Amino acid sequence: MKNLIAELLVKLAEKEEASKELVAQVEALEIVVTALLRKIDGEQLQQINESISSALKTAKDNEKIDPDDTSLLENYIQRLLTHPRH
Numbered sequence: 001m002k003n004l005i006a007e008l009l010v011k012l013a014e015k016e017e018a019s020k021e022l023v024a025q026v027e028a029l030e031i032v033v034t035a036l037l038r039k040i041d042g043e044q045l046q047q048i049n050e051s052i053s054s055a056l057k058t059a060k061d062n063e064k065i066d067p068d069d070t071s072l073l074e075n076y077i078q079r080l081l082t083h084p085r086h
Helices: 002-038 042-061 067-082
Strands: none
Touching: 002 067, 042 067
């Protein structure tokens, strides 16, 4: 029983480490994208927003994709575009 608990704790620690790494990757991407968006002029930013909206519409129309997933994605994208990190 002790071995089983020890194995479970090791697996949990490994998953937690992988989760921390994924969070760090996402935060790094958010910082890079924000920096890039700040360098883009208004017209180019509008074109990017239109492309993103089109892609999200396509994702929403795809029956294989969970609507909750596309909604979550859309919320994160809007947050990134309207309230970027400083």
